[in-house]
Amino acid sequence: MKNNRQRFIMDLERLNRFNSQGCPACGRKFSLGDPVVVACGAWEGGAKVVHENEAVLDYSTGQYVERRCYAARSGAV
Numbered sequence: 144m145k146n147n148r149q150r151f152i153m154d155l156e157r158l159n160r161f162n163s164q165g166c167p168a169c170g171r172k173f174s175l176g177d178p179v180v181v182a183c184g185a186w187e188g189g190a191k192v193v194h195e196n197e198a199v200l201d202y203s204t205g206q207y208v209e210r211r212c213y214a215a216r217s218g219a220v
Contacts, residue, residue: 149181150178168182168211169194183208185209185215
């Protein structure tokens with residue numbers, strides 16, 4: 144299943160690589176063991192790693208989308 148590669152637990156290697164910028168969806172830093180996903184959003188540069196609770200799985204595309212971006216696309220905002 145494709146979304147298994149998009150979802151993972153933050154390990155030390157990834158923490159060192161992504162924590163300098165923090166989560167682009169909520170602005171918080173990542174912690175070791177956080178569930179994270181690769182999601183697209185309103186930011187520039189394509190898909191990025193975000194906290195899992197900040198993303199929604201779009202079943203029509205099979206990809207995670209940042210919550211606010213998903214709400215805006217579906218007309219809920």
